[in-house]
Amino acid sequence: MNPAPDLQAIGWRAGIDPRWQDAMAAHPQARPARVVEQHRSGYVVATGPGDGVAVESLPEWQRPVGYRKGTVAPEDRPAVGDWVLVEDGKRIVALLPRRSAIKRAAAGEHYRQQLIAANVDVAFVVCGLDGDFNPRRIERYLLLVQGSGAQPVVVLTKADLPGADPAAARAALAAIGELGVPAVAVNARDPAAVQALSPWLRPGDTAVLVGSSGAGKSTLTNTLLGVDRMKTAAVREHDARGRHTTTHRALLPLPSGACLIDTPGMRELKPTGEEEIADGGFADIEALAAECRFRDCAHGREPGCAVRAAIARGELDEGRFLNYLKLGGEVAAASGRLASRLADRQGAKPPPRAPSKRPGDRTGKR
Ligand SMILES: Nc1nc2c(ncn2[C@@H]2O[C@H](COP(=O)(O)OP(=O)(O)O)[C@@H](O)[C@H]2O)c(=O)[nH]1
Ligand SMILES: [Mg+2]
Ligand SMILES: [Zn+2]
Structure with a gap:
């Protein structure tokens, strides 16, 4: 099959993923399309730039997500x-x-994952160089992005503000830089400045913007698009946080030939339990921990703790160490919940994955 150039404008890669053959053979009448919007009520798909249509989907995808x-x-x-x-x-x-x-x-009582975006090449982790700048949050985002298959790039917005200090921000992110993750400082409102992101926005690339509300994701989107497609919010002055103005995820073709996915600000970014803690830029702390006298050192008051010693010598930032402990604890807890969900699912009989609609089975109850 030779995909139309339209599909290439929304991120279609040359050739077909060999893993797709089975599905394509099972549905010879069907055509590939890309999900460009996701709403509570359903999906909008496109086969080219600007032709999104609302579509039906499988009933098992429409049932409430609840456990x-x-x-x-x-x-x-x-x-x-x-x-x-x-x-x-x-x-x-x-x-x-x-x-x-x-x-x-x-969030919630039962373990569940939530997809932020699929088939992305680059994840721009957006953080403003204003009062909201927070290296700990960037570490959290990186931890979640590193194992995803997408390349993370830190985008420090609001570089034009009087108090912005890109050099200090980069220094605070030195351990992340060691991982080979670039950090780019921009004025997200300036079309010339955002050209700094063009190495990651080549034709066929798909990028997603992640970061807290008010960081400048929609501003970046609009500047890269050259038109105001996404609503942006004025930042509340007292806490530098924007209001949630982006209400759904949307994939937008850019003039450069790349695609960009804007996301609503995510208040809580919790690990799924599949992450590797070193991916948050903590490899140096892991290496130090290997030097502790006790193998199970909790880096509290144990004698011979190499981590505490490094903090005392001023060689390790304590805030970063505490974030390592916090995130490590979250990953461990989530991986425990994930393991028990997997065990649960193996115990339960999986439903038949019928490819067509099954009328009469609308309630989702079983
Ligand atoms: N001066 C300046 N303001 C910015 C920049 N990026 C975003 N803003 C402002 O920050 C506010 C929040 O931006 P928005 O794009 O809505 O953030 P989002 O929640 O991440 O989508 C808006 O008032 C933007 O105009 C920047 O690089 N420089
Ligand atoms: Mg937004
Ligand atoms: Zn220790």
Whole structure:
């Protein structure tokens, strides 16, 4: 199959992923399309720039996500950036395997994952150089992005503000720099300045913007688009935080030939339990910990603790160490919850994954 140039304008890569063959053979009438918007009520897909259509999808993807044995886990349902097969231009019949997925754990009593974006090449971790600048938060984002298959790039916005100090920010992010993660400081409102991101926005690339509300994600999107497509918010002065103005995730083709996914600010970015703690830029702390006298050193008051010694010598930032402990604890707790969910699911009989609609099975109860 020779995809139309239109598909290439929304991130279609040359050739077809060999893992897609089975799904394509099972649905010979269906055509590939990309999920460009995700709403509570359903999906909008496109086969080219600017032609989004609302489509139906499989009933098992429409059921409430709440925990029920045998329901399709949220990370196995389509998300923005996914390639899907669409029949008659109006019905998603299959989700095609992903080359990358950025996920977090959803808040709530039961373990659930939430997909932030799929099939992305680059994740721009956006943080303002204003009062909201927070290296600890950037470490958290990196931890979640590193294992996703997408390349992280830190984008420090508001470099034009009087108090902005890009050099100090880069110094605070030195350990992240050691991982080879670039940090670019920009004025997100300035079209010339945002050209600094063009190495990651080549034709066919898909990038996602992540970062807290008010960081400048929608501003960057608008500047890169050259038009104001996304609503932006004035920052409240007392706490430098913006209001949530981006209400859904959307994939937008850029003039450069790349695609950009803007996301609503995420208040809580919890690890899924699949992360590697060193990916948050903590490899140096892990190396120090290996030098502690006790193998199970908790780096508290144990004698011979190499980590505490490094903090005392001023060689390790204590705030970064505390974040390492906090994130490490969260990853460990989440991986425990993930393991018990997997065990649970193996115990439960999985539902038949019918490719077509099954009328009469609308309640999702079983
Ligand atoms: N001066 C300046 N203001 C910015 C910059 N980036 C974002 N802003 C402002 O910060 C506020 C929040 O930006 P917005 O793009 O809505 O943030 P989002 O929540 O991450 O999408 C808006 O008032 C923007 O105009 C920047 O680089 N420089
Ligand atoms: Mg926004
Ligand atoms: Zn120790």
